Amino acid sequence: MIAAPQELIEIGWGHKVLTYEDFERLADAAKIWVYRTTLRYDDGFHYYHHERPVIVLNKKLKMGDLAWKAFHELAHFYKHPTGLYYFTQGTTEKADYEANFISSVAVIPTPLFKAKTFEEIQDEYGYPSELKWLRKEYFERYKL
């Protein structure tokens, strides 16, 4: 089981839909600088600018897609501090798997996942189709 960060659990991770506004409040509390800018090759990334944590998000992202990807980067910040560290290929895959799990459950909590089809959830919240299979896998594996 992948442990979600305490900061997310305290605001209802796994029980209620976490929004981009929730992300902004958490980023502010953690003194993370958040930028939305044009990105041609990524939807988002995070790094330490000197000692300052930064999350950069593609300004084209909207609604649920934005929230999902924002929480993905935030999950990396909580679980996989960068700063002076770097990843091998394998670690990056594991780290991304964990970040995807945390962010998927953040934006599609278990009660919602059980109550509606993904298409209904997608219509309501604007999540991208790529989230469907990830969320399904995490539910089947972790029952969350």
Add this chain to the structure above:
Amino acid sequence: MLINDSLTSHVVTKKESEKISSAYLWRNFGSWIRSHREARGKTQAEVAKAVNKHVVQISRIENGESGTKRDTVLLLAYALNIDPFEALEQAGFKAPAPDGGRDGYAMSDLSRLYFKHSKIKSKARQKEFERIWRMIERDYDRELIEQDANGEDAV
């Protein structure tokens, strides 16, 4: 530095001495990188692709025929899974301060970022990271100035 060579009585000037030191450093660093590459079973071509350089450049580095920029040293370190601080020292660069201090460390954030996140290793992508880095650096500088003005400690 002056050295009296007993055979030729040639006095080595400071410039020549620095040149000798650089060549020695390049050769040492080159063999060190080669040994790491071979230990990982990678070819020069594979490393060149990973760091977005030409294979000829990798060959010249390993043969000690040229020096290496700081960012290239870091990219090589990440590609070969070597401690980046050790790589910087081997290449003769000042390593970052233990607390990640600013001096001599600025572009290594970018290099690490580029390597970690780059699926498409292209100059265009690197330029995009550089643009973003400069944008954030301006805000960072602004914050430092404000903190100085307010008499606050750095973040």
